[in-house]
Amino acid sequence: MRVRTINARTMPEAMARLREELGDDAIIISSESSRRGIILRAAIDDSAAPAKPGAAPALEDELALRLLRRLREDAGKSTLDGREIEARLSFHGLAEPLRTAVMTAALGSGAETPLEALGRALDQHFSFKPLPIVPRRPLMLVGLPGSGKTVTAAKLAARARLAGEAARLITCDTERTGGIGQLEAFSRILEAPLSIAAKPEMLKKAAYPTDAGKPALTIIDTPGTNPFDIGEMRTLGGFVKAAGAEIALVLPAGLGSEDAIDITRAFAALGAGKIIVTKVDAARRLGSLLAAADAAKLGFAQVSATPYIANGLEPLNGLRLARDLFGVGPAAVQEQTP
Ligand SMILES: Nc1nc2c(ncn2[C@@H]2O[C@H](COP(=O)(O)OP(=O)(O)OP(=O)(O)O)[C@@H](O)[C@H]2O)c(=O)[nH]1
Ligand SMILES: [Mg+2]
Incomplete structure (x- = not known):
């Protein structure tokens, strides 16, 4: 011995x-x-x-x-x-x-x-906190330009509609050409009414309508935000304050680790409490996701590995993430019902 x-x-x-x-x-x-x-x-x-x-x-x-x-x-x-x-x-x-x-x-x-x-x-x-189909609070999606926020909003709405639940969409992305149009198209297909909130006061009214009726998934889409631009972060901060929503960072795979850490820390400071990972199908190295979640102490919610809307999001857990790291593809993770 x-x-x-x-x-x-x-x-x-x-x-x-x-x-x-x-x-x-x-x-x-x-x-x-x-x-x-x-x-x-x-x-x-x-x-x-x-x-x-x-x-x-x-x-x-x-x-x-x-x-x-x-x-x-x-x-x-x-x-x-x-x-x-x-x-x-x-x-x-x-x-x-x-x-x-x-x-x-x-x-x-x-x-x-x-x-x-x-x-x-x-x-x-790490902590894994998959989003229920109809969270109690409105859910606001924030992130870099092009990170996949609008498509993720549509995927979450589609998931709720497929489960027989009502869904409502709100967009604060009113300045960019096409920002509203993209979500309008999803709203029609999914029969999920769309509200447009150009200012924080409008968002407050849209997120908490007086005639809310039966519980519905409420998703707030935001404009792509550069976390290193103080003006853009202030604008987003105004919407965050008005919404009183749960905030999820939509983080694409494939960024450099150092940038992913800085970006995630900046959105966490604004109130983001969990990460929805996108574009794992379009990246080979996923270390930046782990580094970012670890540094900002955020949990993982869902993961997206496709640009297609139906069944486009899966809950993450350790084994699912390990399968991605081993390159052996996803294993089904049990969906949480509300
Ligand atoms: N391959 C792949 N493409 C994705 C995924 N999620 C989103 N996309 C694509 O990424 C592009 C940007 O998606 P959007 O949802 O418009 O991104 P966004 O964050 O709303 O963009 P802005 O509003 O401009 O900031 C689109 O072409 C999507 O189809 C994914 O998981 N995999
Ligand atoms: Mg968008």
């Missing part, structure tokens, strides 16, 4: 040294983040080799042997190889220290397969 504690800067470095020192049969006992990177403890059970006559096992080895036996029993004899997960996180450009945190959670997850381990790690590290 040999035990090694490896201090390394990154998980790949730690794994490489582990293999070098203990070989491929080593079992990871624990991994934790340190100020310098990562501390990995691993052991190899060479107790089958004949012991030297008269040699008593050191106390530390004896304790480690017991721990190893217990871990083996717990894991049902399976040993998870973290290299596949590490390679996927690396491909998606996940930077430190988030990479180590996810890797550590995956290795400690007790899961048998890399996919399941990553799913559990993501469930542990």
Whole structure:
């Protein structure tokens, strides 16, 4: 029985040294983040080799042997190889220290397969808050120009209509040519009445009509907003204040991580509480989404992987996100009913 504690800067470095020192049969006992990177403890059970006559096992080895036996029993004899997960996180450009945190959670997850381990790690590290079909408050969609807000509004309305619920659409995007027309077309097809709110006072009236009738999904579409332009953020802030709505950031996949972090932090400061991810079908690397959610401490709601409206949104959870990171496509996630 040999035990090694490896201090390394990154998980790949730690794994490489582990293999070098203990070989491929080593079992990871624990991994934790340190100020310098990562501390990995691993052991190899060479107790089958004949012991030297008269040699008593050191106390530390004896304790480690017991721990190893217990871990083996717990894991049902399976040993998870973290290299596949590490390679996927690396491909998606996940930077430190988030990479180590996810890797550590995956290795400690007790899961048998890399996919399941990553799913559990993501469930542990991130929060997933799928939107119900008819949320109690109006839902305002904010985000960069072209991020997919209007199409997401139509998808949410379509989901409600397909579930037999009423839906209402409101747009504050009145200045851009075609901003209203696009939503008008969806409104007609979906039989979801559209209100136009050019000013915050108008939005307040439209979002909380006195003759509201039966509960309906209320979606507020906003103009594409540059989060680094103070004027644009002030204008959006006026609508946010008037709406008293739940705010979701519509964040497309495929941005650089640093930009995604800055953008998400800026919209979070304005009140966005969750992320609806769009365009995962049009991006190969998804690390920016994880980096942004982690930095701004926002949960994930739904994900869109198609420009088409019907069934165009799926709720996200750790396993679904892990499948995207492994490039094995979506697995159905149970829809929440209101
Ligand atoms: N491939 C793909 N395209 C998408 C997805 N979601 C939206 N789109 C496309 O992205 C483009 C922009 O979508 P919009 O919904 O108009 O974006 P927006 O955020 O409302 O844009 P502005 O109002 O101009 O800020 C359209 O061509 C959509 O069809 C998606 O998940 N996948
Ligand atoms: Mg739009």
